[in-house]
Amino acid sequence: MLGLGACQVSKRTVYLSQGDGLQNDSAVVVNVPMAPETRIQPDDILAITVTSESSLNLESDPVAIYREGTTTQTIAPGRISASTNSGYLVDGNGNIEFPVVGKIKLGSLTMLEAKQQLTQVLSNKLKKPVVDIRITNFKVSVVGEVGSSGFIIAPNQRMTILEALAAAGDINLNGRKDNVMVIRQNSGRQEIGYIDLTKRSAFSSPYYYLKQNDIINVSPSIVRSQEANAFTRVYLPTFTTLISAVLAVYGLIQITKNR
Numbered sequence: 001m002l003g004l005g006a007c008q009v010s011k012r013t014v015y016l017s018q019g020d021g022l023q024n025d026s027a028v029v030v031n032v033p034m035a036p037e038t039r040i041q042p043d044d045i046l047a048i049t050v051t052s053e054s055s056l057n058l059e060s061d062p063v064a065i066y067r068e069g070t071t072t073q074t075i076a077p078g079r080i081s082a083s084t085n086s087g088y089l090v091d092g093n094g095n096i097e098f099p100v101v102g103k104i105k106l107g108s109l110t111m112l113e114a115k116q117q118l119t120q121v122l123s124n125k126l127k128k129p130v131v132d133i134r135i136t137n138f139k140v141s142v143v144g145e146v147g148s149s150g151f152i153i154a155p156n157q158r159m160t161i162l163e164a165l166a167a168a169g170d171i172n173l174n175g176r177k178d179n180v181m182v183i184r185q186n187s188g189r190q191e192i193g194y195i196d197l198t199k200r201s202a203f204s205s206p207y208y209y210l211k212q213n214d215i216i217n218v219s220p221s222i223v224r225s226q227e228a229n230a231f232t233r234v235y236l237p238t239f240t241t242l243i244s245a246v247l248a249v250y251g252l253i254q255i256t257k258n259r
Contacts, residue, residue: 014177015197016200031203032204032208033204035158038157038158038212039108039110040107040110041107041211042091043137044089045088045089045135046090046136047133047136048087048131049132050122050126052122052126052127052130087136094108098118100125101121104117104118106133111135111157114133138153139151140213141213142168142216144217144218144219145176145218145219145220145221146171146172146175147169148169149168152164158209159209160208160210161202161209162197164216165216175219175221177196177197179219180195180218181219182195182210182215182216183214183215183217184214185213193205
């Protein structure tokens with residue numbers, strides 16, 4: 001029983017070890033869905049660059065005001081050093097304040113859709129504008145049984161849960177890989193989901209690809225949970241010791257009577 005239990009525990013501590021049963025093959029092909037398009041959310045900070053043919057023919061640059069945002073945010077130190085991001089802050093209604101143009105709603109749009117919309121708006125003011133948009137504060141948080149909890153920044157605006165855990169120092173030996181919690185903001189509500197990273201089916205989970213501001217929480221194993229439980233740590237050993245002592249005394253009394 002101890003041997004079988006040890007094998008089962010070993011499987012639960014190895015990433016993507018449980019699947020179709022293939023072992024030691026030259027290659028195992030697993031179908032992975034395409035990564036979802038990143039959509040702009042409230043509190044995102046957008047770095048927006050605008051270029052135009054207008055600036056090629058003039059000594060002065062008429063679009064310079066569009067190249068710098070007006071919002072500054074200091075990111076708390078986590079797996080990265082504290083830094084300052086400049087850009088345009090998306091408010092709770094999904095709008096940004098853009099120079100000259102005013103409010104523009106970009107919330108819930110993909111990067112491509114946001115570029116197309118901003119290009120259309122600027123076409124009335126600039127000659128053939130070219131717009132580039134990036135999210136500078138695309139971050140997720142990792143807490144629980146990991147090497148180092150904190151913020152993880154995705155410079156390419158895309159991150160998988162395995163990449164985030166690797167950046168956080170991986171899951172500790174006391175952590176569970178088969179029941180990782182992901183907390184996600186979805187339409188103004190907190191969505192809580194779970195992913196089993198010991199199975200290859202994790203690739204098709206909606207929580208394999210992370211979204212900005214996701215929180216990953218790695219829970220402790222049963223052994224670690226019992227260590228933190230006052231009953232199992234203090235009272236249960238005392239209770240079992242007393243029962244053992246009573247049974248030992250009772251056994252000695254019975255042996256003495258039989259003599």
